[in-house]
Amino acid sequence: MVNLVNVTVHDFTFQYDHAPRPTLNHVNVTFPDHRFSLLSGPSGTGKSTLLKSIAGLYPEFSGHQLSGTITLGEHAVSDIAASQRSSLVTLLFQDPNQQFAMDTVEHELVFALENLQVPANEINDRLDKALAFIGISQLKHRTLTQLSGGEKQKVALAIIVAMNSQVILLDEPFASVDPEARHSLLLNLKRLVNQGKTVILADHDLTEYETIADNVFALDSASRQIKELDRDERYQLFQPFTRPLSQQFSLPQQQPEMMSVQDLKLVQNGRLLLGPSTFALMAHRATLITGANGTGKSTFFSALTRLTNYTGLITYQQKNIQKIRRSRYATTVNLMFQDAETQFVNVTVNEELALSIKHSQTNFYTQHRIDSMLADLNLTEHRNQVLYSLSEGQKKKVQLVCMLIMGAPVLLLDEPFKGLDYQSLQVVAQLLKSAMTELGQTLIVISHQLNGLDGLFNYHLQLRDGQFSYQEALG
Amino acid sequence: MSHSSSWHLRSIILLALISLFFGVIFWVISPLYDVLTAILTPMGLAPFANEILIGVWCMAGPVAGYLLRIPVAAFLGEFIGAAVEMLLGSQWGASDLIAGAIQGVGSELGFTLTGYKRYNWGTLLLSAVTVTLVTFGWDMIKNGYGSYHLPLLLGLLAVRFLSNFFFGGVLTKAIVNLLDRAHVLGTGATPQN
Amino acid sequence: MNPTVKLTLIMVLALEISFTQSITMNVILTLLGLIYLLIHRIRWQTLFYFLTIPGLFAAALVWSLLYQGTATNHFAGVIFSRMYAYVFLGGAFSLTTTPYQLAQSLEQNAHLPTKFVYGILAAVNMLPRIRREVATIRSAAQMRGVTLHFWSPVLYFKAILAALKWSENTAEAMTSHGYVEDTPRSHVITISISRCDYVTAVSLFILLQGILFLPVP
Numbered sequence: 103m104v105n106l107v108n109v110t111v112h113d114f115t116f117q118y119d120h121a122p123r124p125t126l127n128h129v130n131v132t133f134p135d136h137r138f139s140l141l142s143g144p145s146g147t148g149k150s151t152l153l154k155s156i157a158g159l160y161p162e163f164s165g166h167q168l169s170g171t172i173t174l175g176e177h178a179v180s181d182i183a184a185s186q187r188s189s190l191v192t193l194l195f196q197d198p199n200q201q202f203a204m205d206t207v208e209h210e211l212v213f214a215l216e217n218l219q220v221p222a223n224e225i226n227d228r229l230d231k232a233l234a235f236i237g238i239s240q241l242k243h244r245t246l247t248q249l250s251g252g253e254k255q256k257v258a259l260a261i262i263v264a265m266n267s268q269v270i271l272l273d274e275p276f277a278s279v280d281p282e283a284r285h286s287l288l289l290n291l292k293r294l295v296n297q298g299k300t301v302i303l304a305d306h307d308l309t310e311y312e313t314i315a316d317n318v319f320a321l322d323s324a325s326r327q328i329k330e331l332d333r334d335e336r337y338q339l340f341q342p343f344t345r346p347l348s349q350q351f352s353l354p355q356q357q358p359e360m361m362s363v364q365d366l367k368l369v370q371n372g373r374l375l376l377g378p379s380t381f382a383l384m385a386h387r388a389t390l391i392t393g394a395n396g397t398g399k400s401t402f403f404s405a406l407t408r409l410t411n412y413t414g415l416i417t418y419q420q421k422n423i424q425k426i427r428r429s430r431y432a433t434t435v436n437l438m439f440q441d442a443e444t445q446f447v448n449v450t451v452n453e454e455l456a457l458s459i460k461h462s463q464t465n466f467y468t469q470h471r472i473d474s475m476l477a478d479l480n481l482t483e484h485r486n487q488v489l490y491s492l493s494e495g496q497k498k499k500v501q502l503v504c505m506l507i508m509g510a511p512v513l514l515l516d517e518p519f520k521g522l523d524y525q526s527l528q529v530v531a532q533l534l535k536s537a538m539t540e541l542g543q544t545l546i547v548i549s550h551q552l553n554g555l556d557g558l559f560n561y562h563l564q565l566r567d568g569q570f571s572y573q574e575a576l577g
Numbered sequence: 578m579s580h581s582s583s584w585h586l587r588s589i590i591l592l593a594l595i596s597l598f599f600g601v602i603f604w605v606i607s608p609l610y611d612v613l614t615a616i617l618t619p620m621g622l623a624p625f626a627n628e629i630l631i632g633v634w635c636m637a638g639p640v641a642g643y644l645l646r647i648p649v650a651a652f653l654g655e656f657i658g659a660a661v662e663m664l665l666g667s668q669w670g671a672s673d674l675i676a677g678a679i680q681g682v683g684s685e686l687g688f689t690l691t692g693y694k695r696y697n698w699g700t701l702l703l704s705a706v707t708v709t710l711v712t713f714g715w716d717m718i719k720n721g722y723g724s725y726h727l728p729l730l731l732g733l734l735a736v737r738f739l740s741n742f743f744f745g746g747v748l749t750k751a752i753v754n755l756l757d758r759a760h761v762l763g764t765g766a767t768p769q770n
Numbered sequence: 771m772n773p774t775v776k777l778t779l780i781m782v783l784a785l786e787i788s789f790t791q792s793i794t795m796n797v798i799l800t801l802l803g804l805i806y807l808l809i810h811r812i813r814w815q816t817l818f819y820f821l822t823i824p825g826l827f828a829a830a831l832v833w834s835l836l837y838q839g840t841a842t843n844h845f846a847g848v849i850f851s852r853m854y855a856y857v858f859l860g861g862a863f864s865l866t867t868t869p870y871q872l873a874q875s876l877e878q879n880a881h882l883p884t885k886f887v888y889g890i891l892a893a894v895n896m897l898p899r900i901r902r903e904v905a906t907i908r909s910a911a912q913m914r915g916v917t918l919h920f921w922s923p924v925l926y927f928k929a930i931l932a933a934l935k936w937s938e939n940t941a942e943a944m945t946s947h948g949y950v951e952d953t954p955r956s957h958v959i960t961i962s963i964s965r966c967d968y969v970t971a972v973s974l975f976i977l978l979q980g981i982l983f984l985p986v987p
Binding site for chain 1: 869891892898899906909910917941942945950958
Binding site: 449450489490491 | 759760
């Protein structure tokens with residue numbers, strides 16, 4: 103049975119509790135059936151909100167629909183009974199760690215099919231076929247928490263295949279997926295479209311979509327409106343993601359070492375993720391770490407901060423970091439976490455700043471300097487605001503200011519530029535530069551965002567095939 | 578999230594997660610329990626280790642009851658953690674399950690007595706009193722507390738109440754105040770005065 | 771044995787020995803649990819742990835009762851053996867039944883609402899992440915010069931924030947995977963309670979009651 107199901111959004115307005123204004127404002131858009139539609143737009147502009155509304159999860163779980171309708175084919179989403187909805191539309195979530203309820207791959211598939219009341223004698227057959235379609239039959243009996251990000255997203259897609267949903271929604275599905283898995287997932291999505299499914303995928307990183315997407319839509323952050331792009335606009339949109347960046351870095355030679363890594367091996371779920379690798383991190387310089395998603399960059403930071411087990415030796419100023427008292431080491435090698443909320447200890451922006459000021463290890467950040475940092479980052483009028491009600495970009499900026507004020511000898515930064523607008527990015531780059539040159543801080547930065555950061559980094563450490571090496575060029 | 582009068586999937590998962598988080602935090606400090614027991618044993622005062630820390634054990638109940646504001650939330654918040662602890666093979670075995678149920682009933686009773694209408698300091702204090710009395714009654718039976726001399730028995734009761742008062746009352750209120758200030762509980766979460 | 775029947779039997783027995791004072795009963799239950807576990811080939815390390823650790827705490831309690839109270843030797847023996855009976859009764863369940871099996875049985879045999887069964891199961895399956903999150907919370911605070919103790923409100927505040935976020939995401943994910951509260955589901959495996967389960971459980975329970983009437987301590 104192949105139904106032709108357009109997804110039509112008409113005059114749709116949606117607002118969260120406590121939000122000052124609607125996240126989506128009178129949006130009109132039609133995603134055509136039988137097509138691969140790409141929805142692009144910066145992080146935090148409402149792509150997730152739209153997909154969750156199409157999936158019927160909102161406003162059931164969050165927020166309020168203030169106007170408009172969303173229809174799948176001929177039926178309004180709000181009129182479709184919950185028990186019928188998932189065979190029509192299913193969402194694949196951004197965080198692969200938070201989309202399963204069961205312990206193993208098989209049990210999760212069984213759970214989904216039992217929910218649809220598939221007769222018991224058909225369940226095993228349907229489950230095996232779905233796993234085979236995605237090419238992961240060998241994962242059937244594996245424990246979900248022990249799979250890599252890429253494997254988890256493949257399982258999530260296999261579940262959608264087993265459920266045979268007509269409309270498949272994907273919300274930034276590749277954030278922690280390695281390139282091979284990403285490629286295979288995209289090919290499978292294309293196969294599903296050829297079989298008559300409707301795919302709508304939201305992403306801000308547009309690598310590899312140019313040839314795959316049938317239709318491209320852009321969510322404009324200022325107007326909160328969605329429009330379909332014509333050929334010229336498509337070309338404009340994809341250009342930055344196809345043109346290689348031409349930054350040059352030096353190779354470390356005479357620079358003193360701050361930390362060193364000897365025969366480091368990181369094992370995740372019984373599989374060697376990284377190493378054995380031996381290299382040094384240079385003192386008082388900024389080092390950029392690049393490498394594909396899901397290959398172990400963040401796990402490396404976890405090892406450097408003693409949040410994960412490893413084999414081999416990591417030293418800080420020639421001392422084994424395991425031999426340094428935990429509380430002292432924690433304030434020596436600081437980590438700016440990828441998720442800003444993880445960093446926060448308090449409730450309001452001012453409280454969070456006060457904590458950093460109280461425990462700061464430098465007198466470089468005077469009240470005057472902090473005030474002007476906040477002003478440059480447009481945070482001044484948010485100082486009394488609750489941290490958890492800030493936008494993602496604002497959270498990121500507050501987090502960065504707090505970690506800079508701490509003034510630790512080594513600062514590790516995991517995707518510090520995520521969700522920042524161009525102007526903030528420039529300010530942040532300048533702040534990092536002065537922390538390094540004026541304070542002598544050692545900066546190690548994992549970043550996918552490289553545009554607009556010319557001249558910030560001295561060295562480039564590339565992670566490829568489980569090995570770190572210093573490179574002069576990108577790519 | 579907003580408070581609703583009945584159980585939904587999300588509130589059940591939230592309740593279970595809170596219960597497990599508290600269980601893990603308690604597990605992190607379990608060496609402290611062992612050390613306290615070791616120090617107190619030569620004087621024949623080992624049960625005081627239990628009395629000092631019991632408030633941490635019983636904390637998931639008042640927190641869940643106060644946050645979710647649904648009847649049975651305090652009981653389940655306490656019981657689920659204990660049941661999972663047994664399922665994972667703890668050193669207390671089946672007594673976990675019974676202790677969890679007893680502590681759950683004790684915590685819940687405080688909320689029941691206010692008719693599930695008032696959520697303030699007094700409710701938490703009342704819950705600390707009920708959980709102390711109910712669990713102490715249980716230990717009279719199960720652990721033979723009845724055979725202690727009266728002064729020691731009163732000492733145990735007093736320490737148990739202080740522990741429940743601090744963790745279930747003072748600390749729980751501080752936690753809920755932080756959550757209120759962070760506006761993460763949605764409308765209606767502010768305590769009714 | 772069917773998980774629901776097994777759990778019920780064990781709970782009833784554990785409750786019973788909390789009120790009775792028969793050393794023989796406690797010892798027999800401990801031995802039955804031990805034999806059951808040996809049949810199911812549990813790991814030696816686990817067995818060793820179950821045989822030693824509860825003994826230390828039981829001894830500490832018994833010593834206290836004898837030293838600071840009026841407990842008789844028989845009563846001390848009851849308390850000591852009771853602790854072991856609890857542990858082996860609990861072990862006889864927990865080491866032979868997975869949470870998934872228990873969930874299926876509670877859904878199909880005990881007819882517990884599925885939102886409780888799968889809601890709680892989903893949370894249990896997040897245990898490894900819960901452990902990691904607690905470590906991360908403490909570490910993030912430590913980097914800012916703050917050590918979080920078990921009496922620090924912030925530790926619990928951050929844990930509850932994570933629970934709020936995860937519960938919403940997981941409920942959404944389950945809903946997206948077709949789960950709807952209070953709606954019938956099919957079952958790939960039908961879990962039944964066999965006549966044998968009933969007979970074993972009931973006769974075991976009755977036989978054990980006989981011990982209470984024997985002239986033994």
